Amino acid sequence: MADTATTTNKMTARGVNVFYGEKQAIQNVSIDVDLENVTAFIGPSGCGKSTFLRTLNRMNDTVASARVEGRITLDGEDIYGSAMDVVQLRARVGMVFQKPNPFPKSIYENIAYGPRIHGLASGKADLDQIVEKSLRRAGLWEEVKDRLNDSGTALSGGQQQRLCIGRAIAVEPEVILMDEPCSALDPIATAKIEELILELRGNYAIVIVTHNMQQAARVSQRTAFFHLGRLVEQGPTTEIFTNPRKERTKDYITGRYG
Amino acid sequence: MSEAVLPMSATPVATSRAPTDWNGEAMRRRIALRYAAERRFRLLGLCAVLISAGFLAFLLISMGANGARGFMSTQIKLPVDFPRSPIMIDPAMLSTNPDQVLANANLPQVIESSAQAAFGKDGDDYISSGAVAALRKAIIADPGILTRKVTITVPASAGIDLAAKSDGSEADEAAVVKLEQARALSTGFNGGFLTSSDGTDPTVVGIWGALKGSLLTMAITLALSFPIGVFAALYLEEYAPRNRWTDIIEVSINNLAAVPSIIFGLLGLAIFLNMMHLPRSAPLVGGMTLALMTMPVIVIAGRNAIKAVPPSIRDAALGIGASPIQVVFHHVLPLALPGILTGTIIGMARALGETAPLLMIGMRAFVASPPGGITDPATVLPVQIFLWSDEVGKGFIEKTSAAIIVLLIFLLTMNSIAIYLRNKFEKKW
Ligand SMILES: Nc1ncnc2c1ncn2[C@@H]1O[C@H](COP(=O)(O)OP(=O)(O)OP(=O)(O)O)[C@@H](O)[C@H]1O
Ligand SMILES: [Mg+2]
Numbered sequence: 001m002a003d004t005a006t007t008t009n010k011m012t013a014r015g016v017n018v019f020y021g022e023k024q025a026i027q028n029v030s031i032d033v034d035l036e037n038v039t040a041f042i043g044p045s046g047c048g049k050s051t052f053l054r055t056l057n058r059m060n061d062t063v064a065s066a067r068v069e070g071r072i073t074l075d076g077e078d079i080y081g082s083a084m085d086v087v088q089l090r091a092r093v094g095m096v097f098q099k100p101n102p103f104p105k106s107i108y109e110n111i112a113y114g115p116r117i118h119g120l121a122s123g124k125a126d127l128d129q130i131v132e133k134s135l136r137r138a139g140l141w142e143e144v145k146d147r148l149n150d151s152g153t154a155l156s157g158g159q160q161q162r163l164c165i166g167r168a169i170a171v172e173p174e175v176i177l178m179d180e181p182c183s184a185l186d187p188i189a190t191a192k193i194e195e196l197i198l199e200l201r202g203n204y205a206i207v208i209v210t211h212n213m214q215q216a217a218r219v220s221q222r223t224a225f226f227h228l229g230r231l232v233e234q235g236p237t238t239e240i241f242t243n244p245r246k247e248r249t250k251d252y253i254t255g256r257y258g
Numbered sequence: 259m260s261e262a263v264l265p266m267s268a269t270p271v272a273t274s275r276a277p278t279d280w281n282g283e284a285m286r287r288r289i290a291l292r293y294a295a296e297r298r299f300r301l302l303g304l305c306a307v308l309i310s311a312g313f314l315a316f317l318l319i320s321m322g323a324n325g326a327r328g329f330m331s332t333q334i335k336l337p338v339d340f341p342r343s344p345i346m347i348d349p350a351m352l353s354t355n356p357d358q359v360l361a362n363a364n365l366p367q368v369i370e371s372s373a374q375a376a377f378g379k380d381g382d383d384y385i386s387s388g389a390v391a392a393l394r395k396a397i398i399a400d401p402g403i404l405t406r407k408v409t410i411t412v413p414a415s416a417g418i419d420l421a422a423k424s425d426g427s428e429a430d431e432a433a434v435v436k437l438e439q440a441r442a443l444s445t446g447f448n449g450g451f452l453t454s455s456d457g458t459d460p461t462v463v464g465i466w467g468a469l470k471g472s473l474l475t476m477a478i479t480l481a482l483s484f485p486i487g488v489f490a491a492l493y494l495e496e497y498a499p500r501n502r503w504t505d506i507i508e509v510s511i512n513n514l515a516a517v518p519s520i521i522f523g524l525l526g527l528a529i530f531l532n533m534m535h536l537p538r539s540a541p542l543v544g545g546m547t548l549a550l551m552t553m554p555v556i557v558i559a560g561r562n563a564i565k566a567v568p569p570s571i572r573d574a575a576l577g578i579g580a581s582p583i584q585v586v587f588h589h590v591l592p593l594a595l596p597g598i599l600t601g602t603i604i605g606m607a608r609a610l611g612e613t614a615p616l617l618m619i620g621m622r623a624f625v626a627s628p629p630g631g632i633t634d635p636a637t638v639l640p641v642q643i644f645l646w647s648d649e650v651g652k653g654f655i656e657k658t659s660a661a662i663i664v665l666l667i668f669l670l671t672m673n674s675i676a677i678y679l680r681n682k683f684e685k686k687w
Contacts, residue, residue, distance in 0.1 A: 057577070059573065059576065059577060062569075062572065062573065062576060064500065087579055087580070087581045087582075088579060089579075090576060090577060090578065090579040091578065091579025092579075094577065094578060095577040097570070097573060097574070097577065099570060101568075101570035101571060101573060101574040102574070103571060103574060103575070103589065104571070104593065113575075113578070113580075113588070114578040114579065117578075117579070117580055117584055117588075118579060164574070167574075167578060168577070168578060170578075171578050171579060
């Protein structure tokens with residue numbers, strides 16, 4: 001197991017380019033993700049944060065026009081290499097999508113599905129326990145514990161997003177990619193998610209995309225600023241926010257550029 | 259080092275426009291026009307629904323009125339005096355081998371003489387050829403009657419049957435009056451219609467042979483076209499690479515769904531009968547031919563249903579490490595199933611009513627016994643209807659209508675099952 005005292009690079013990306021057809025959406029991005037530090041991706045809309053995030057668990061494979069260049073490794077292993085099993089990769093690198101997308105099944109099934117297909121539960125009672133624990137960590141348990149058999153799509157938008165977070169952590173991934181997980185949440189639910197991120201930190205490598213500068217400052221230890229498909233600047237969050245090296249980063253953080 | 263900022267909308271919008279008057283005359287007119295348009299639209303829709311409902315009601319009522327008579331038959335109480343009749347039977351043999359004994363017992367003569375004795379010299383014309391079967395059944399049920407004089411209810415001949423239902427020739431009308439005076443006439447439910455097969459005498463024909471033929475044929479059609487159609491749709495949507503070959507396949511399937519059914523009959527004739535030498539007139543070949551026709555409908559409906567599954571659901575499943583197969587079978591297929599079943603209903607309903615392709619593969623033959631299996635000669639309901647509607651005998655008219663009712667009930671049952679299944683799968687989610 002990784003020793004949390006020393007910084008261990010869980011994932012590394014080197015010289016990554018992403019194309020949608022002819023159009024280049026990501027240009028030459030290199031970045032490290034480790035267990036000790038939560039990494040925040042910030043940047044204006046359309047700059048490629050989601051695109052880059054999706055290269056980390058190969059969700060871009062599902063976009064027919066998308067093409068990825070460069071080298072991305074998980075525990076030193078090339079995730080685009082032929083030895084990598086993409087299905088297992090996605091179980092190890094979980095994802096919470098920008099738009100909530102619960103399965104049109106019961107709340108219970110939404111959480112239980114992942115553990116079940118990966119054989120993580122040793123029985124019904126064990127599965128019940130995983131479901132409860134995941135929902136508690138996602139801050140949803142108290143609201144849904146009496147209606148676990150209701151459809152997941154009948155929840156409110158914010159509840160759906162927390163359900164999706166619970167679903168992602170139920171498979172106990174090593175890396176969790178969160179694409180604006182709190183954009184549909186109220187301040188209380190947001191606080192719960194941020195608590196969860198702080199709690200998971202150290203055991204899981206976490207990447208979070210956010211448009212909320214305060215949130216980036218609260219939960220992350222490292223921040224990467226994207227602009228027009230390029231990684232403009234990355235470094236310790238405190239440094240990026242208090243003393244950015246690039247003018248463009250400063251403009252964005254101080255709100256002069258939106 | 260600040261760089262050029264993105265261009266902002268610099269030119270100011272044209273000024274000096276009067277503010278919108280939301281309560282003015284022009285606005286009120288617009289609203290009135292909108293209401294009128296909505297009313298017109300609703301009225302048109304209502305008209306369309308009423309017209310189609312009217313056609314349906316007309317069809318059902320006229321079929322029901324004609325067909326109901328086809329399910330009823332006129333019966334005659336025929337007194338038979340066995341000891342005096344020309345019956346040739348050995349009562350001792352009856353228990354060991356009744357079928358053969360009765361086949362040689364000269365029963366038609368017994369009926370003829372009994373009828374002539376009871377109703378005069380034309381008496382045997384009043385009785386249907388089905389009377390022999392009734393007599394045989396009565397003897398087997400109680401051999402003791404062979405020593406007595408008994409009254410047996412036998413079916414009336416086609417002429418008497420029609421006349422009794424007030425549609426016969428003058429001579430038959432007179433005979434009916436005579437029989438009614440003798441209190442020998444009765445009307446009953448024609449159970450034989452549902453249990454026997456085609457024949458030459460309209461009073462004894464039945465629909466069972468064609469119904470069983472249709473059941474077997476539909477079973478073959480469903481068993482072939484549903485799995486092949488669903489898997490083809492899944493493959494084309496989920497796995498096939500997008501290239502010229504899949505485009506060609508897609509265009510071919512779409513065209514296949516529009517090909518006139520008789521062409522499929524020719525195809526079935528050429529391939530299944532002439533090349534593969536499968537048995538003629540059999541439900542197996544009929545089902546295979548109809549499956550060719552039904553499959554493209556299921557493929558097209560299936561592909562549309564699969565396409566309609568939101569990509570976010572696929573992403574969600576892939577994102578927690580479901581394999582492509584698991585995504586398809588746990589998420590895509592269950593969500594697409596209601597749509598696939600709708601396509602199946604449409605395809606199967608069309609196949610059930612299809613006549614032309616089955617004529618090509620020889621299912622128009624006169625088949626007097628129900629098929630024992632999928633390779634026996636058989637006919638199907640629509641072909642049976644076609645054959646009866648072509649008969650000269652007047653008694654076949656109501657049989658045709660009755661067969662149409664059976665066909666419609668079959669169709670309704672099949673569709674109800676499919677709709678029940680569809681709703682069940684929709685509810686599961
Ligand atoms: N499936 C796709 N096909 C083609 N182009 C795409 C696709 N997805 C994204 N893009 C393009 O790639 C660029 C980056 O998009 P991306 O979704 O990564 O932005 P983002 O930084 O996540 O923005 P936001 O903050 O609004 O979510 C955009 O210009 C977008 O138009
Ligand atoms: Mg995004």
